[in-house]
Each structure stands twice: as structure tokens, then as C-alpha cells.
Amino acid sequence: MKTAVSHQTIESMATPFPHLHFPPPPPTPTPPSQDDLKRVAAHRAVELVESGMVLGLGTGSTAIHALDRIADLLRRGTLTNIVGVPTSKKTEAQALALGIPLVDLNSHPSIDLSIDGADEVDPHLNIVKGRGGSLLREKMIEGASKRFVVIVDDSKLVPRLGGSGLAVPVEIIPFGWEYTLGKLKKLFDGVTGFDAKLRMSKKVGDVEIDVTDNLNYIVDLYFENGIELDLGSISDDILRITGVVEHGMFLGMATEVIIAGKDGIKVMKKER
Numbered sequence: 250m251k252t253a254v255s256h257q258t259i260e261s262m263a264t265p266f267p268h269l270h271f272p273p274p275p276p277t278p279t280p281p282s283q284d285d286l287k288r289v290a291a292h293r294a295v296e297l298v299e300s301g302m303v304l305g306l307g308t309g310s311t312a313i314h315a316l317d318r319i320a321d322l323l324r325r326g327t328l329t330n331i332v333g334v335p336t337s338k339k340t341e342a343q344a345l346a347l348g349i350p351l352v353d354l355n356s357h358p359s360i361d362l363s364i365d366g367a368d369e370v371d372p373h374l375n376i377v378k379g380r381g382g383s384l385l386r387e388k389m390i391e392g393a394s395k396r397f398v399v400i401v402d403d404s405k406l407v408p409r410l411g412g413s414g415l416a417v418p419v420e421i422i423p424f425g426w427e428y429t430l431g432k433l434k435k436l437f438d439g440v441t442g443f444d445a446k447l448r449m450s451k452k453v454g455d456v457e458i459d460v461t462d463n464l465n466y467i468v469d470l471y472f473e474n475g476i477e478l479d480l481g482s483i484s485d486d487i488l489r490i491t492g493v494v495e496h497g498m499f500l501g502m503a504t505e506v507i508i509a510g511k512d513g514i515k516v517m518k519k520e521r
């Protein structure tokens with residue numbers, strides 16, 4: 250009893266109008282997560298999809314948001330008669346699970362619109378792709394597209410390719426891989442901070458070489474200061490090495506890049 254009285258006294262002292270009930274202050278808004286930003290960029294890109302289109306379906310944690318949205322619009326009947334060309338086996342499985350009808354590049358060599366993520370985007374809309382290992386199919390499908398829309402959160406913007414410290418991937422054939430790796434190392438001999446490594450993947454209790462959907466290997470090229478050389482020339486030089494299948498620099502291919510940041514969406518468009 251004594252305790253209750255003294256408690257009320259303290260409360261009355263703390264609140265000048267103890268009979269009034271004040272609602273709790275509104276919660277401070279939490280900043281969007283990186284995944285929220287990826288979703289925002291993806292949903293904006295899907296606004297470009299029209300019924301009847303042939304779509305290139307990208308690979309990765311950003312592209313999956315586009316797939317989800319397309320599937321949702323198909324279910325609602327807002328979009329009809331869409332077919333997708335998947336850029337990887339993983340995307341193929343995801344699209345099938347979501348009920349997106351699929352075709353392939355052989356039957357549909359001209360694609361209306363491709364939507365895909367990227368690892369890096371430079372100010373000229375050149376991009377690096379292939380951290381997920383799907384660079385070859387992505388480059389074929391996105392290269393066959395009338396419109397290629399890249400969707401990223403703003404952490405992917407770099408002043409020059411290679412500048413994020415992530416790799417520029419190169420897909421090579423398994424035969425003689427050490428020879429091809431050696432040739433790639435020689436190409437950038439003398440470039441400060443350069444390194445090249447065969448991509449390894451961890452399997453349960455074991456370490457194994459990463460194998461692409463095309464049963465090839467990947468060499469990751471690291472440029473400590475980003476690529477300071479002419480991108481077109483080094484693209485040609487890499488592709489000239491016998492044993493190299495393709496690299497992950499997509500130069501001049503993106504028609505637009507949709508960038509989501511905490512302050513909103515920015516769209517960079519290729520100059521015509």
C-alpha cells in the first residue's frame with residue numbers, strides 16, 4: 250500500500266497532466282536495406298514490360314525481384330503473353346517455379362527487353378557482370394536485346410570498372426586452364442595491384458573449382474586501382490587469348506541503368 254502511493258506521487262511529478270494519455274511518438278523510419286533498394290530498382294524496370302514481349306531474364310539477387318514482379322503481374326492478368334529467356338540455370342529454375350513461360354535464344358533470337366543486375370556500373374554505362382558466374386549466357390541474351398535495362402542499388406556505382414575491389418570475371422575452357430591463366434597474368438604484367446585467380450567454390454567439407462552452366466571455369470581479374478587502361482583495347486586483348494570464352498565487361502551494351510538509393514531512383518540513359 251505504501252509503495253503504491255509513493256509510485257503515484259513520482260508519476261504525478263513526472264507528468265504535469267496525469268489524466269491525459271499521450272500516444273507514443275511515431276517510430277523513426279528505418280532506412281531501406283540494400284535488398285529493398287534492389288527491389289525498388291527491379292520494380293521500376295518491370296514498368297517497361299508490355300504484354301506480348303520476349304524478355305531476357307537476368308540472374309542474381311536483384312534480378313529475382315524483377316522475376317517476382319513479372320510473375321505477380323502475370324498472375325493478376327495485368328501482363329499477358331510474356332515469354333522469358335533465362336540467363337542461367339538458376340534463373341530458369343526460379344522462373345519455372347514462378348510460372349513464367351520460358352523459351353530459348355534459338356527459337357527467339359531477338360529479345361524485346363532484358364532486365365538484369367550488375368556488379369559495377371561506371372559513369373559511361375559500362376558494366377561488370379558475372380560475380381554469379383552467368384556472364385556468357387547473360388552477354389549472349391542481353392546482346393540480342395533491343396533494350397537492356399540494368400538494375401542496381403547505388404553501392405554498384407564506381408568511377409571506373411574494377412574499382413570496387415571485386416573481380417572482373419573471365420570465362421575460360423577447363424582444358425589447359427593454367428596455360429590460359431598464365432596468359433591472362435602476362436597480359437597485365439606490370440599493372441600495379443593486378444592479380445588473377447581461378448575461381449574456387451566451397452563444397453561441403455571440400456574445396457572445388459567453380460564450374461559455370463557451360464561447364465567452363467572462371468578466372469577473376471583484380472585491379473587494385475580499377476582499370477586505368479582503355480577498356481575496348483583490353484577487351485580485345487583478353488578475347489584474343491585462345492582458351493578465353495568471354496569476359497564480364499559489358500561495354501556499351503546497357504541502354505539504361507536504374508539506380509535505387511535511399512534518396513530515390515536515378516535513371517542513366519545511353520546517348521543515342
Ligand SMILES: O=C(CO)[C@H](O)[C@H](O)COP(=O)(O)O
Binds near residue numbers: 380382
Ligand atoms: O552478373 C550477375 C550474375 O552473373 C549478376 O547480375 C551480378 O553479379 C549482380 O548480382 P546481384 O544482383 O546479386 O548483386
